[in-house]
Amino acid sequence: MNKFxxxxxxxxAGVSAAATAAGTLGFSVIARGQSGSKPGGAKxxxxxxxxxxxxGATCAxxxxxxxxxxxxxxxxxxxxxxxxxxxxxxxxxFGTMQTITHGYDALRKKHGVQVVQDxxxxxxxxxxxxxxxxxxxxxxxxxxxxxxxxxxxGAIKGYDPAAATAMPHAWKAGAQTxxxxxxxxAMRNGGxxxxxxxxxxxxxxxxxxxxxxxxxxxxxxxxxxSTIIILDAKDDFSKRGLFIDGWDKLYPGMIKWVAxxxxxxxxxxxxxxxxxxxxxxxxxxxxxNVIPPQSxxxxxxxxxxxxxxxxxxxxxxxxxxxxxxxxxxxxDASIAGEMPKSGFSANSQAKIAASAIIADLRGQAPIxxxxxxxxxxxxxxxxxxxxxxxxxxxxxxxKSIPGSGGVSPRDADANFRAEEAKYARGWYxxxxxxxxx
Amino acid sequence: MKLKRSWxxxxxxxxxxxxxxxxxxxxxxxxxxAAKPAQAKPAEAAKPITPEMAGNLANNxxxxxxxxxxxxxxxxxxxTLSSGDIAAKLKRFKSGEAPSTVxxxxxxxxxxxxxxxxxNYIAGLKK
Numbered sequence: 001m002n003k004f005x006x007x008x009x010x011x012x013a014g015v016s017a018a019a020t021a022a023g024t025l026g027f028s029v030i031a032r033g034q035s036g037s038k039p040g041g042a043k044x045x046x047x048x049x050x051x052x053x054x055x056g057a058t059c060a061x062x063x064x065x066x067x068x069x070x071x072x073x074x075x076x077x078x079x080x081x082x083x084x085x086x087x088x089x090x091x092x093x094f095g096t097m098q099t100i101t102h103g104y105d106a107l108r109k110k111h112g113v114q115v116v117q118d119x120x121x122x123x124x125x126x127x128x129x130x131x132x133x134x135x136x137x138x139x140x141x142x143x144x145x146x147x148x149x150x151x152x153x154g155a156i157k158g159y160d161p162a163a164a165t166a167m168p169h170a171w172k173a174g175a176q177t178x179x180x181x182x183x184x185x186a187m188r189n190g191g192x193x194x195x196x197x198x199x200x201x202x203x204x205x206x207x208x209x210x211x212x213x214x215x216x217x218x219x220x221x222x223x224x225x226s227t228i229i230i231l232d233a234k235d236d237f238s239k240r241g242l243f244i245d246g247w248d249k250l251y252p253g254m255i256k257w258v259a260x261x262x263x264x265x266x267x268x269x270x271x272x273x274x275x276x277x278x279x280x281x282x283x284x285x286x287x288x289n290v291i292p293p294q295s296x297x298x299x300x301x302x303x304x305x306x307x308x309x310x311x312x313x314x315x316x317x318x319x320x321x322x323x324x325x326x327x328x329x330x331x332d333a334s335i336a337g338e339m340p341k342s343g344f345s346a347n348s349q350a351k352i353a354a355s356a357i358i359a360d361l362r363g364q365a366p367i368x369x370x371x372x373x374x375x376x377x378x379x380x381x382x383x384x385x386x387x388x389x390x391x392x393x394x395x396x397x398x399k400s401i402p403g404s405g406g407v408s409p410r411d412a413d414a415n416f417r418a419e420e421a422k423y424a425r426g427w428y429x430x431x432x433x434x435x436x437x
Numbered sequence: 438m439k440l441k442r443s444w445x446x447x448x449x450x451x452x453x454x455x456x457x458x459x460x461x462x463x464x465x466x467x468x469x470x471a472a473k474p475a476q477a478k479p480a481e482a483a484k485p486i487t488p489e490m491a492g493n494l495a496n497n498x499x500x501x502x503x504x505x506x507x508x509x510x511x512x513x514x515x516x517t518l519s520s521g522d523i524a525a526k527l528k529r530f531k532s533g534e535a536p537s538t539v540x541x542x543x544x545x546x547x548x549x550x551x552x553x554x555x556x557n558y559i560a561g562l563k564k
Contacts, residue, residue: 052453062496334479351496355489367489372497372546388539390546400534404546408538422511423501429510430503437504 043069043360048130048140050120050299052076052104054083055146055331055346058435060113062354070358073138074107075130077119081436084204085343086428087132087173091181092214094381100173102436123303125324142357143246145305145312145321146331146346147297148172149203152310155293156196157268157277166271167288171203183287184215191286194276196231197267201311202294203332203341205238206387210377211289213243216251217380228255231276231283233293234263238340239377239387239407246379266290296333303327311335316393318356318366319349328353337398339391344373347435369393376424384420486550491558494551497560506559520553520560527552 049060052074060074080103089095089121107113119133129139150171153160159167168180184193193215197208212228219226236259237243247255258264258278268277269290278284294311295301305312305323312329313322316337321327330353331346339345348371356366371391378384389405391398408420486494498515502508506515517524529535531544531552547555 027497061543347500348497352493355493367493369489370490370494370497372500372543374501386539388542390543401546404544405542416538426508426511429503430508430512431500433509434499434504437509 045141049144049145054343058350082173189223194285196290199233215377319353486554491554495558525557
């Protein structure tokens with residue numbers, strides 16, 4: 001290496017790449033922090049990202065970190081993003097809306113992402129344009145679609161947007177979170193809080209059960225005669241053993257879980273009577289939280305990116321849509337093998353999509369993907385549990401690596417639970433900095 | 438065109454050398470030997486870990502440990518750790534020698550060569 005300095009080499013690589021029509025060199029340093037090479041293929045290309053949540057914001061940021069010469073536009077209807085993670089603690093009274101709200105200033109100013117506050121209403125894959133609600137169109141070289149979920153209104157009879165004011169879903173954080181919090185605050189001591197848990201797949205698999213836990217924490221302190229019923233469309237759920245152990249320990253007799261096999265599947269709601277119809281019974285609640293069945297976000301459905309079940313099939317190595325070339329679908333909307341629909345998964349997929357997009361723009365093969373997920377849940381402010389997964393791409397798609405990942409030990413002591421609760425907060429601070437900071 | 442082609446050959450060879458030296462899973466081979474990595478280290482030649490691949494692996498660390506490994510919260514920062522420290526810690530988590538809440542479960546998902554590549558990548562970031 002005495003004759004070539006690293007800088008010289010990179011210069012040389014850049015020149016060669018430009019001279020040989022980009023990307024044929026078969027080598028470039030796109031790993032961030034080690035960059036310096038700007039092969040012509042990606043330079044000046046325009047990547048549009050739809051959705052500023054964990055997936056979209058991370059992808060926009062990592063695209064710019066990996067290749068500052070890219071032009072990246074993020075289209076997001078809201079001025080600020082309110083996260084679903086940690087919104088359960090707002091419901092429980094030990095978290096605030098302020099701490100779960102994130103703006104786009106850092107993406108704009110620190111990372112040079114163009115953030116457009118608008119609604120993406122249509123995608124034209126052949127023309128490579130996106131139409132915005134304002135009427136303006138925006139063209140792209142590559143498109144990232146990270147729209148999150150759509151609630152399937154009407155899948156439970158009578159559960160429509162109007163019903164969601166009487167029985168909030170609070171599964172998109174914001175006004176719905178505050179509405180459900182208000183209802184819990186107003187509930188009498190001795191009241192019944194019912195959570196309707198959705199069928200798989202859905203956003204945040206441990207979410208409904210964490211919600212039951214932390215609301216129990218609130219009720220135990222303020223309305224100890226109250227009870228919680230979870231009516232479930234499933235016979236199992238994420239971290240079930242750990243949740244049930246915790247409920248027995250922290251809130252004995254307070255939380256009742258009704259599995260699908262026991263008639264837990266809710267068929268219809270009656271908001272006037274605050275009643276829920278299952279196959280065999282009618283349940284009445286003082287406060288009712290209906291988390292309805294879900295699909296990929298509306299724009300993904302409208303653009304023909306989803307399959308007949310409402311989720312978007314993708315190439316597991318890149319997250320490029322198998323329906324439309326040049327469009328990458330990440331986060332909750334995507335079908336991602338064994339990865340759960342979580343903020344962490346979206347963040348992990350976003351980084352791989354960013355890497356794959358840059359490789360593709362440079363005419364190179366994608367770099368091997370590696371994914372991680374860790375979901376923390378609090379059962380009380382000082383009682384945390386987790387599930388982790390490390391994933392790679394196999395012939396059967398994205399699979400957890402045998403022997404890795406899994407849930408917190410069932411026999412852990414109070415210190416271990418307290419540590420995990422502490423790390424849950426640390427996780428939130430870090431992932432939100434990694435995504436919006 | 439002939440001249441350009443020879444340039445490509447030169448850069449490709451240097452590229453291989455750089456890719457290997459950036460990993461530092463083994464002592465960097467001299468540029469002259471880089472064209473034959475299979476002879477340099479047969480065990481890893483089957484699946485060489487490029488810096489880009491190391492980046493894809495390491496980017497997952499930042500979700501919990503913060504951007505570039507600088508944690509804003511209660512999870513330990515890894516930004517100032519040396520490559521050797523990171524690799525040693527991960528291997529001890531992986532074996533169970535070092536107690537952990539979640540890191541044992543995470544570290545079991547990586548080969549030792551991947552751990553070394555990740556450690557080198559993180560330690561080598563401009564921070």
